[in-house]
Amino acid sequence: MPSMANPELPVPDGLVLRPFRGIRFTVDDLAGVTSPPYDLIDEAGVRELLDTHPNNVVRLILPGSDHHRYAEARTTLHEWLSSGVLAADDRPALYVYEQSGPGILQRGLIGDVGLAGPEAGIILPHEDVMPGPVADRLALMSTTEANLEPIFLLYDGAGGAASGLVDRIAASRPPLAETATSDGLRHRLWAVTDAGELASIDADLRPRQALIADGHHRYATYLALQREHRSATAAGPDATGVPAGSGTSPAEGAGGSAEPGPWDLGLALLVDSTAYPPNLKAIHRVVPGLPPEEALTKARGSWRVQEHADLAEGLAALEQTTGPAYLLSGGGMTHLLSDPDPDQLEHAMPPGRSAGWRALNTSVLAEFLLPKVWGTDDDERSVRIVHHDPEAAVRLARACGGTAVLLRPLAVEDVLAVAAQGERVPRKSTSFGPKPRTGLVLRLLSPLPEPGGEASAPPSGEPAP
Known part of the structure; x- marks a missing residue:
């Protein structure tokens, strides 16, 4: 900047x-x-x-x-x-x-x-x-x-x-x-x-x-x-x-x-x-090449895992959670991750960040679940982004042999509090609409040509040079 x-x-x-x-x-x-x-x-x-x-x-x-x-x-x-x-x-x-x-x-x-x-x-x-x-x-x-x-x-x-x-x-x-x-x-x-x-x-x-x-x-x-x-x-x-x-x-x-x-x-x-x-809507992730079975096996040592019969049931359960939680799916059964191990979570989160930033579900995803649990960075090369639509995320996960990670949207007041302190939420955390x-x-950003080649006043209303 x-x-x-x-x-x-x-x-x-x-x-x-x-x-x-x-x-x-x-x-x-x-x-x-x-x-x-x-x-x-x-x-x-x-x-x-x-x-x-x-x-x-x-x-x-x-x-x-x-x-x-x-x-x-x-x-x-x-x-x-x-x-x-x-x-x-x-x-x-x-x-x-x-x-x-x-x-x-x-x-x-x-x-x-x-x-x-x-x-x-x-x-x-x-x-x-x-x-x-x-x-x-x-x-x-x-x-x-x-x-x-x-x-x-x-x-x-x-x-x-x-x-x-x-x-x-x-x-x-x-x-x-x-x-x-x-x-x-x-x-x-x-x-x-x-x-x-x-x-x-x-x-x-x-x-x-x-x-x-x-x-x-x-x-x-x-x-x-x-x-x-x-x-x-x-x-x-x-x-x-x-x-x-x-x-x-x-x-x-x-x-x-x-x-x-x-x-x-x-x-x-x-x-x-x-x-x-x-x-404010959620932005979901898809991790290509990470099958749901592997994602769950790696997560069981640090997260509470609950099984749900289908996407609708899993999304309803996700909506009721507090704290960091994610719904995993590759089609068929879904699994809710919640209640991460506090010691492992504390060790994974970077120092010097505010408590508000550390509590964001996208912060926990980017700093703990993806890199520490699954060995994947939350970047453009490793993780695909799907705005708003959980069904579209699941379809993409199925197509690429990966896992859809479905999130709750952040709260507007939490985003404002982080921004007011000069901090940034992790990439693709919010979708305002x-x-x-x-x-x-x-x-x-330049004057409009008039008939005959003369330039009119700049479109933005500033005085012409």
């Missing part, structure tokens, strides 16, 4: 969400051109989305598979802008975004969030990031000069002006865009352009603090892009390598500036977690 003590990096004076000129699809079938976040789409999902609509946003967020894929995404983006498949809104705006469905209602604001490292205490991460996904998103964002999907931030709005305005707009104004997606959710979008309303939102948000609920790798990419851009600008206009038309003036170089440039901000959805408590739908509104 870049250090916010670096004088070349501007430090926001609080939680800042700036209006920008959103880039939106002009097609009638909005559901057909949107997608889930990139990291929730597998190869089959990509094919399904492309079959749904030729202009699905997955062509931008998960382009191709060879080394030309990032350039391919840039070309596609420019083609869609030139042909009118995508178009910029006339005025910079914050966007009220509502997701609703059976048992679900979430409203928030989409805008340009001012970037700050974790030490600034403005935007708190709760997960570490892996270098591979950051490098991938960095290449995509720098090549396309765009933020193609928002990260998801939570904050304690405490009944403030921003939350009140969001609800009034959603209840009283016709939406700018509306669609229903195959997952059963209805999505509505409103543009907030009134200067008084924008000022009220800004004043309410400044003293607050946000938690990254989803998008840690993209936020790390935002910070990396900011650092690269500021360093290049400080080196001089002939040595920058800064994308042409980035919308940043020479005055925004070394020494920081009061007026942020496009690369000092990142696309984000900001939701008041007091008004709209998030839905509902996540923003990708493709409803995009953000460009």
